Amino acid sequence: MKPAIAGRIDHYRLTGIGAVLLTLGLLAGCEAESEVAPKPEMAVAEPVVMEAVAWQPRTVRIEAVGTSRAGKSVTLYPEVSGEVVAVSFEAGDRVKAGQTIVQLDDRDQRLAVDMARVALEDARRLYGRYERTRDAGTVTENALDDARSAVERARLSLERAQVALDHRSIEAPFDGYLGLGDLDPGAQVTPSTAITTIDDRSTLLVTFQVPELFLGQIEEGQSIDVATWANGSARHTGEVTDIDSRVDPQTRTFAVRAQVDNGGDLLRPGMSFRVTLGLVSGRYPLVPEVALQWGNDGAFVWAVEDKRVRRVPATVVQRLQGAILVDSDLPEGMSVVTEGTQRMREGLPVANITGLYADE
Numbered sequence: 001m002k003p004a005i006a007g008r009i010d011h012y013r014l015t016g017i018g019a020v021l022l023t024l025g026l027l028a029g030c031e032a033e034s035e036v037a038p039k040p041e042m043a044v045a046e047p048v049v050m051e052a053v054a055w056q057p058r059t060v061r062i063e064a065v066g067t068s069r070a071g072k073s074v075t076l077y078p079e080v081s082g083e084v085v086a087v088s089f090e091a092g093d094r095v096k097a098g099q100t101i102v103q104l105d106d107r108d109q110r111l112a113v114d115m116a117r118v119a120l121e122d123a124r125r126l127y128g129r130y131e132r133t134r135d136a137g138t139v140t141e142n143a144l145d146d147a148r149s150a151v152e153r154a155r156l157s158l159e160r161a162q163v164a165l166d167h168r169s170i171e172a173p174f175d176g177y178l179g180l181g182d183l184d185p186g187a188q189v190t191p192s193t194a195i196t197t198i199d200d201r202s203t204l205l206v207t208f209q210v211p212e213l214f215l216g217q218i219e220e221g222q223s224i225d226v227a228t229w230a231n232g233s234a235r236h237t238g239e240v241t242d243i244d245s246r247v248d249p250q251t252r253t254f255a256v257r258a259q260v261d262n263g264g265d266l267l268r269p270g271m272s273f274r275v276t277l278g279l280v281s282g283r284y285p286l287v288p289e290v291a292l293q294w295g296n297d298g299a300f301v302w303a304v305e306d307k308r309v310r311r312v313p314a315t316v317v318q319r320l321q322g323a324i325l326v327d328s329d330l331p332e333g334m335s336v337v338t339e340g341t342q343r344m345r346e347g348l349p350v351a352n353i354t355g356l357y358a359d360e
Helices: 003-034 107-132 141-166
Strands: 046-052 054-076 082-087 100-104 169-171 176-178 196-211 223-227 236-243 253-261 272-288 293-295 298-305 308-319 323-328 335-339 350-352
Touching: 054 253, 054 308, 107 141, 196 236, 196 272, 223 253, 272 308, 272 335, 298 323
Parallel strands: 046 350
Antiparallel strands: 046 335, 054 196, 054 272, 082 100, 100 169, 176 196, 196 253, 223 236, 223 272, 236 253, 272 323, 293 298, 298 308, 298 335, 308 323
16 A cells, blocks of 8 residues: 555544544533532412302202182181072172171071060069069079079070071171172072182282202291292292191192282282292302312312412302302312313412412
8 A cells, every 4th residue: 555545544543533532522521411410490380360269158949830829718608598688799899807798588587586585584584583582481492593594594595596597697707809609689598508709818828839859948937929920920029837747749849838918909819820939058169160170089179278279179069150159178268270270280389370369
């Protein structure tokens, strides 16, 4: 080999060895730098949106169909058989308690009263005569006792005759409005003949059915609202007066009766109503609907405590518009995460994007 060619080969060899050494030196430097302990990274708070928890009662709205009756309502029947001699009412009339509605023929009964009254006066005169001669010894004690008993029997006979006379008049038992009647003078009636109806509709009693789930949550005196089925009908307020003592095994409901004031006389017995009843029970945390998350073990929320998130189990109690009442260990005022929940993990530091915390 020529000297020039040999020199070039030696140059390339040196050049290759130098490159290798240079590469090894750089790697060694990198390894040396990698052996230096890294500086600890600062924990960075995750930006989220939070809202404070508020507590409020659970309100349940019950709607039912109610049937009404007058506060007092009866169908009038005569006590005895007889001939009608006077009908002194028309349908819709308002009557006072004790006012005569129908009069039956009572001539015999009036005579019986007069006779009983005469007999009582005679018995009293005889007893008085015996009393005045008692000290003279002309009247025995037995005769005096018989005279006294005769007075008592005559008095009872008069009362019985008066009762028979009273039964010839059909009177209103209380103030109210009369219904339809089909009687005319001369008609014959018996104790099974319906004369008419009378309703005291100053108040109405509305009865409706409530599911057994709410048994024990309704109390006497509780307020209700009732309205007719006509569009735009006015609402009337009433209060619960009676609660049935048993549950219907067929419908699984129990009856509730409420009294509704009808001072304006706008409502009628027998009408059906749309009944609305609000029940309030307990107080629960109210959280935004978006804050509630679901996992394998049920629902939960991310609560913020000391600027770190904590997973808190939550049981849904009631869904409202845009919010949920939950049964959970969430004090009032504590913040929960509403946006950014997908990035949460236990103990993660967070910061409200508004820079505000509910507990600050």
